[in-house]
Amino acid sequence: MPMGLSNYRASLTRFQSFIALLILCIALSLLSNKFLTIENGWNVLRQISVNVCISVGMTLVVLTAGIDLSVGSILAFSGAVAAGLLKNGIPWPAHDLFIGFTLLGTIVAALIVGAALGFFNGWMITRFKVPPFVATLAMLTIARGLTMLSTKGYPISSLGSKFDFIGSGWLLGIPVLVWISAVTVILAVVLVRKTPLGRYIYAIGGNEQAARLSGIHINRVKIIVYTIGGILAAVGGIMVTSRLDSAQPNAGTNYELDSIAAVVIGGTSLSGGRGTIMGTVLGAIIIGVLNNGLVLLDVSPFWQQVIKGLVILLSVIVDKMNSQEA
Amino acid sequence: MLVAEKIGKRFTGVIALQDVSMQLRPGRVTAIIGENGAGKSTLMKILSGVYAEYEGRILLNGAEVRFANPKEAQEKGISIIHQELNLIPDLSITENIFLGRELTDRWGLLNKKAMRERTALLLQRLKLNVSADILVRDLKVGQQQVIEIAKALLLESQVIIMDEPTSAISEAEVEILFGIIEQLRAEGKIIAYISHKLDELFRIADDFVVLRDGQVTETGTMKGIDHDAIVRKMVGRDIARLEHNRAPADAAEDLLSVAALSWHAGNKQLLKNISFSLRRGEVLGIFGLMGAGRTELLECILGLHAGEHTGDMRLNGVSLDVRSPRDAIRAGLVLVPEDRKKDGLIPGLDVKTNISLSILRSLGRNGLLNNQAERSLAEHYKDSLRIKTPNLEQQVRHLSGGNQQKVILARCLATNPKVLMLDEPTRGIDVNAKNEIYKLILELAESGLGIIVVSSELPEILTVSDRILVLCEGKISGTFPRATAGEDDILKAAIPKTI
Ligand SMILES: Nc1ncnc2c1ncn2[C@@H]1O[C@H](COP(=O)(O)OP(=O)(O)OP(=O)(O)O)[C@@H](O)[C@H]1O
Ligand SMILES: [Mg+2]
Numbered sequence: 001m002p003m004g005l006s007n008y009r010a011s012l013t014r015f016q017s018f019i020a021l022l023i024l025c026i027a028l029s030l031l032s033n034k035f036l037t038i039e040n041g042w043n044v045l046r047q048i049s050v051n052v053c054i055s056v057g058m059t060l061v062v063l064t065a066g067i068d069l070s071v072g073s074i075l076a077f078s079g080a081v082a083a084g085l086l087k088n089g090i091p092w093p094a095h096d097l098f099i100g101f102t103l104l105g106t107i108v109a110a111l112i113v114g115a116a117l118g119f120f121n122g123w124m125i126t127r128f129k130v131p132p133f134v135a136t137l138a139m140l141t142i143a144r145g146l147t148m149l150s151t152k153g154y155p156i157s158s159l160g161s162k163f164d165f166i167g168s169g170w171l172l173g174i175p176v177l178v179w180i181s182a183v184t185v186i187l188a189v190v191l192v193r194k195t196p197l198g199r200y201i202y203a204i205g206g207n208e209q210a211a212r213l214s215g216i217h218i219n220r221v222k223i224i225v226y227t228i229g230g231i232l233a234a235v236g237g238i239m240v241t242s243r244l245d246s247a248q249p250n251a252g253t254n255y256e257l258d259s260i261a262a263v264v265i266g267g268t269s270l271s272g273g274r275g276t277i278m279g280t281v282l283g284a285i286i287i288g289v290l291n292n293g294l295v296l297l298d299v300s301p302f303w304q305q306v307i308k309g310l311v312i313l314l315s316v317i318v319d320k321m322n323s324q325e326a
Numbered sequence: 327m328l329v330a331e332k333i334g335k336r337f338t339g340v341i342a343l344q345d346v347s348m349q350l351r352p353g354r355v356t357a358i359i360g361e362n363g364a365g366k367s368t369l370m371k372i373l374s375g376v377y378a379e380y381e382g383r384i385l386l387n388g389a390e391v392r393f394a395n396p397k398e399a400q401e402k403g404i405s406i407i408h409q410e411l412n413l414i415p416d417l418s419i420t421e422n423i424f425l426g427r428e429l430t431d432r433w434g435l436l437n438k439k440a441m442r443e444r445t446a447l448l449l450q451r452l453k454l455n456v457s458a459d460i461l462v463r464d465l466k467v468g469q470q471q472v473i474e475i476a477k478a479l480l481l482e483s484q485v486i487i488m489d490e491p492t493s494a495i496s497e498a499e500v501e502i503l504f505g506i507i508e509q510l511r512a513e514g515k516i517i518a519y520i521s522h523k524l525d526e527l528f529r530i531a532d533d534f535v536v537l538r539d540g541q542v543t544e545t546g547t548m549k550g551i552d553h554d555a556i557v558r559k560m561v562g563r564d565i566a567r568l569e570h571n572r573a574p575a576d577a578a579e580d581l582l583s584v585a586a587l588s589w590h591a592g593n594k595q596l597l598k599n600i601s602f603s604l605r606r607g608e609v610l611g612i613f614g615l616m617g618a619g620r621t622e623l624l625e626c627i628l629g630l631h632a633g634e635h636t637g638d639m640r641l642n643g644v645s646l647d648v649r650s651p652r653d654a655i656r657a658g659l660v661l662v663p664e665d666r667k668k669d670g671l672i673p674g675l676d677v678k679t680n681i682s683l684s685i686l687r688s689l690g691r692n693g694l695l696n697n698q699a700e701r702s703l704a705e706h707y708k709d710s711l712r713i714k715t716p717n718l719e720q721q722v723r724h725l726s727g728g729n730q731q732k733v734i735l736a737r738c739l740a741t742n743p744k745v746l747m748l749d750e751p752t753r754g755i756d757v758n759a760k761n762e763i764y765k766l767i768l769e770l771a772e773s774g775l776g777i778i779v780v781s782s783e784l785p786e787i788l789t790v791s792d793r794i795l796v797l798c799e800g801k802i803s804g805t806f807p808r809a810t811a812g813e814d815d816i817l818k819a820a821i822p823k824t825i
Contacts, residue, residue, distance in 0.1 A: 194694045196686040203683055206672035213628070213669050214683045214737060215655035273674045 016318060017267065017282045021289065028293040035296055042175055046243075048288035049181040050075075050236045052281060055259040055266075056188045057232035059280045060225045062263050063192075065205045065272025066125065066132035068226065071233040071259060073143035074117045075252035079237035080147050082110035083156040083247035086163060103162050111234045117143055118230015122223035140256070147249055157246035167243030177239055184232065188277045201225060205272025261308070262287055265315040286311070327351055327387060328373065328404075328485055328516050334381035335368055337724065339716040342368040343540045346382070350485070350533075355507060355517040357527045357548065359560055360537035361756040362728025363714040366520050367409055369537070370487045373518075374406035375399030386485075397426070403484040407474050407491050409520075409727050409754065410667050415463035420445040422462050423477050448476040453502050467665050468495040468616045468782075475503060485516040490727070492521055493754045494664075496616045496782045504530055522728075522756050523783070524556055536560060561758050580643070581606045581776040582627075582659075582745050587637030589626055589800075596622045597635065598801045604745065604776040609767060611791030612780045615820050619800040620780045621664050624747045628654045628661045641744065655684060658744030662734055662751055664780075666727075670734040673723035677715050678704040680722045681736045707736035712762065727754040735763070739770075746770060747778045752786060764790050784813055796820050 029036035054071050061068045085101040092098065101109065117139060124135040169176045192198035200221045203211040212218050236255070241247045266283030268275025290311060294304045333346040343365045350356045358366045371377050373384060375393030383390050386402060393399040396406070413422050420442050429437040429444075445458040454472045462470060471494040478486055488507075492500050507530055510517060519531055527534070528548065536544040536559045544559050583603035589596045597619050604610050614620045626635050629648035639646040641657055648654045651661070663669035672680055681704045682689060689699045704718045711732045715725055722733055731754060738746060748767070752760045767790050771777050781787050787794055794811050796804040796819040804819030806812075 190694075196690055196693075196695060199679060199683065199686055199695070202675060203672045203679070206674045207668075209669050210672050211683070213630075213651050213661065213663055215652040215741070216683070217650070217652050273672070 017265065017279065017286065017315065020315070021282065021286050024286065024289055024293070028289070028296070032293070032296045035293060040292065040296075042178070044285075044288050044292045045178045045181075046175050047292065048284050049175075049177040050239050051255070051258050051262060051287070052181040052284045053184050053232045053239070054236045054255060055262040055280045055284050056184055056277060057229035058256075058259040058263050059266070059268055059275060059277055060188070060192070060201060061132070061229050062260075062268050062270060063201045063205045063272055063275055064222055064225055065208070065270075066222070066225070067136065067260070067270070068118075068121065068229045069133065069136040069256045070117070070121060070139035070143055071229060071236070072252035072255035073140045073147065074114050074230050074233035075237040075240065075255060076147040076247075076249065077117070077143045077150070077237070078110040078114045078234035079241035079251055080151045080156065080247040080249070081113045082106050082163075082238055083159055083241050084150055085109055086159050087156055106163075107238055110238050111231055114230040114232075114234020114237065115227050116230070118227040118233070119223060121230065122226030125226065126219035126222050147251075151247060151249045153249055155246045155248050159241070159245055163242050164245055165242075167239060167241075167245070177243070180235065180239060184235065185277060185281055192277055197221065197224065202273055205274070207273075258287060259284075261312050264312060267315075267319050283315075286315075327385075329385040330369070330373065330382065331385065332382035333369065333372060333384070335365075335372060335377060335379075339720070340724075341540055343372075343380075346537070346540070346542050348535045348542055348545055350516045350518055352484075352516050353511055353514045354532040355511055355519050355530050356533040356535060357531035358518055358520045358535050358537065359524075359527065359556065361560055362754075362759055363726035364537040364560075365540040366537055367489055367726065368540075370406060370489050370518065370520065373399075373485075374404050374487055376406075400427075400481055400483070403481075404487070405478045405481045405483040405485070406487040407478045407489060409489040409493070411467070411470050411474060411494075411665075413462045413470055413473060416461060418459050418461055419449070419456070419465075419473055419476075420458045422473060423448065423480055427481075444480070445476070448479060451479070451506070452476055453499075466616055468499060471495050472499060475506075479506070483515070485518075486510060487518045489520045490522065490754055491519075492523060492526060494750075497784075498615070500526070522752075522754060522760070524553055524757060527556070528553070538562060557757050560756070579606050580604070581608075581641065583640045584627065585638040585640075587623070587626060587635060587639070589622065589631065589635035591631075591634065596800050597626065598799075600637070600797075600800075600802055602795055602802065602805075604778060606776055607771050607774050609771045609777045609779060609790050609792050611787035611794045612778060612797060613782070613784065613787045613794055613816055613820060614780075614797035615822075616782070617799075618797040618820065620797055621749055622800075623797070624661055624749055624778065624780060627747065628659060655741050655743075658742075659747065660684075660738040660741050660743040660745070661747040662731075662738050662749060664749040664753070666730055666734055666753075671722050671730055674721055676719045677708070677713070677722050677725070677733055678718040680733050681707055681740060684737050684741045703740060704736075707732075707740065711736055711766075712759070728756055728759055731755055732759070743775065745776045745778065747780070749780045750782065751779060752781075752783075760786075784816060787816075788813070798822055 034040060058068055058071065086106045089098055089100040121136050121139050124130045125132050166176050171179055192201065200211065200216050203216060204218055204221055208218060240251050262283035263280050264270065265286055266275065266279030268279060287308065290308060291304065294307065328350040330346055330348050333343055335343040346369060358369065360366050372380050375396040375398055378394050391402055414425065423445050424441045429440045431437045442458050449456065449458060452472050452475060454469060456469065462473060471491065475491055491503060507517060521527060531548050533547050534545065535542060580603045585601045587600040588598055600623060612620050625631060627639065629650045632649040646657060648657060678700060682700045686695065689703065690696050701718065707713065708715065708718065713732045714729050722730060725733065752763055755763065767777055767779065779787065779790055788811065792808050794806045794808065794816060795802060796816055798820055799822050806816060
């Protein structure tokens with residue numbers, strides 16, 4: 001069976017990012033003897049786990065030719081909800097009552113919050129035809145505002161050792177954070193490659209009108225995709241809150257940019273219809289390794305930003321050159 | 327004189343052209359003929375600078391030319407009307423026509439007045455009665471095609487390549503185009519003309535070049551050649567013209583009935599009180615001129631404008647509430663749309679996925695895809711419709727136009743419909759494949775489907791239909807059973823009385 005052109009090209013792109021990552025790692029291990037240690041390896045994986053979760057959701061959204069700018073704020077709000085419920089529950093002063101939350105209840109509540117905000121994004125985009133950029137930009141502000149309201153602008157800290165386990169615990173020799181992101185990635189790969197919904201996502205990004213005429217429920221698919229984006233942002237919120245043992249009102253600021261960067265470096269086209277989950281994961285790893293390496297090498301944070309930007313440009317240029325020659 | 331010498335072009339997995347040599351002479355129209363996927367468009371794209379990499383060489387008036395891009399080719403006087411529309415919907419007609427070659431005044435600012443005037447002249451020459459400021463988005467496909475033609479005329483090129491310019495326009499516009507081609511020929515221009523409507527070639531072409539599987543098999547002049555000979559040269563064997571004498575289904579069972587369908591959009595009445603019925607096993611042809619409301623009618627039936635129109639639809643006597651194409655497909659109604667690039671294809675996805683898209687869910691198990699079933703479905707249609715593709719993983723945008731159409735047809739058939747609606751089903755499809763599609767339509771009708779065929783080609787309508795409905799300005803202006811349908815009567819019914 002000859003390999004299809006599209007598969008061939010996709011694997012070529014991925015192969016190139018992989019080589020780039022390898023070169024990056026070799027260079028860093030030559031430059032710093034702290035880089036190539038198991039300790040540091042886990043470190044990098046833990047650091048990128050949040051971005052991986054968010055970026056997976058972002059990939060789905062971008063594949064439909066959309067964008068989600070609100071993930072950072074949703075992350076902050078669901079983290080704040082989790083922390084608030086865990087610490088204070090819901091007080092009901094009128095009846096002198098108080099509803100406490102278990103750990104599981106807290107997590108579920110946070111995920112529901114993320115899902116609801118993501119759903120709201122999808123609803124605005126499909127029902128009122130608000131462009132994704134605008135709808136999620138609005139949500140970026142709304143969810144940040146809600147975070148400030150619910151935390152009153154102060155961190156909510158000391159959340160207990162059980163909750164702490166998510167952010168700093170290990171399971172079977174692997175950090176819990178890494179487990180969470182790995183499971184997320186696996187589920188997303190299955191979704192994208194093995195389910196009709198996955199195909200619909202590509203089809204909508206490829207040609208929405210044709211997808212509609214083929215009988216695909218465009219609005220439903222989009223709402224699901226933005227809802228998943230919201231849920232994964234909430235997952236990120238729980239991870240961040242647990243790792244810091246504190247919900248910060250300004251948590252997740254600019255996370256949408258890192259996740260869009262991961263998606264783009266991973267070869268997903270912002271105009272939709274083309275890209276892969278594993279590409280995004282590679283993109284997130286490249287960003288993570290770069291961050292880590294630059295810190296180890298004591299590069300100033302200002303230069304770090306410049307370099308990250310250049311890497312984004314470079315990866316897109318290489319990707320474009322590939323698709324043109326074929 | 328434009329000469330191609332030993333041109334070769336390969337894409338990944340496909341040899342599109344091999345050793346192609348031919349010449350286009352000034353003051354003559356050369357027909358490039360061949361089946362779908364023979365390499366006609368590829369050759370024209372090489373001549374006009376779209377593909378910069380190829381083997382062999384091109385000589386223009388004796389000197390070798392090699393274009394890095396279409397702009398360079400245009401500067402050397404070669405322009406092309408592409409098979410697929412290349413217009414920007416949100417720009418006006420003027421802006422589209424002058425795109426990339428805007429006129430400026432001495433301050434370097436856009437000279438809108440001059441551009442608008444020249445556009446108006448062009449539109450007048452092409453007898454397209456619309457304002458130069460109108461957005462291309464608001465034009466019908468046929469009108470958009472006329473704009474493409476205008477783009478090529480603006481340049482006053484010495485070589486004009488037309489890749490299926492008439493596939494989307496109606497008879498009247500074809501006449502206008504032919505008038506212009508004759509004028510260009512008289513001016514000594516070099517013209518290459520591609521069309522799957524063979525009758526046109528006899529009217530307009532002087533010479534011919536036959537391509538088969540990427541190679542030139544014959545060149546010559548059109549004089550003394552007849553329809554069957556052309557077909558033989560193209561296909562490599564005789565094909566019988568389709569004559570069907572199918573007794574129309576007389577089981578009076580109405581499959582689909584439409585009553586008093588009316589649709590206003592804004593203050594424009596697009597459909598007025600349309601009532602008709604379609605019987606099981608019947609092929610209903612709908613004929614009409616551009617803007618008669620044919621496509622709109624099909625779109626309403628498909629639920630694309632749910633809530634905007636009034637009227638009643640029944641399938642098998644049960645009232646239909648179709649609010650989206652999805653509902654329609656579930657109920658058993660499918661449409662092969664008119665504009666395959668815009669409404670039909672997912673260009674970046676492969677052939678397999680484009681075919682299976684509508685029924686993915688039912689192919690799957692436990693909510694997961696069933697790759698095996700999907701592949702055998704695609705394989706089945708690839709064979710039965712003779713879709714020419716190197717493999718099922720080929721991105722559908724790399725297929726030739728005719729093969730793309732077959733992919734969409736396959737997707738529709740895969741849903742196992744009760745009513746199949748085809749909007750210009752053989753646009754851009756070669757004679758051989760056309761015949762196959764007609765045969766297929768009749769077979770499907772035999773098997774009990776109700777089929778609606780919308781076409782602006784009268785011969786096509788007459789070939790396949792059991793009954794013909796003529797639309798004019800959104801109204802039904804005539805119904806003809808096949809037995810009594812005469813071309814003149816049909817045309818008379820199609821032309822608006824009030825002008
Ligand atoms: N960009 C591309 N990548 C891969 N294959 C291609 C590409 N463009 C064309 N082909 C293949 O090259 C062959 C010739 O295609 P071409 O479009 O020239 O056919 P054509 O004669 O114009 O057909 P039609 O009458 O259907 O328009 C086909 O097999 C087609 O699939
Ligand atoms: Mg072609």
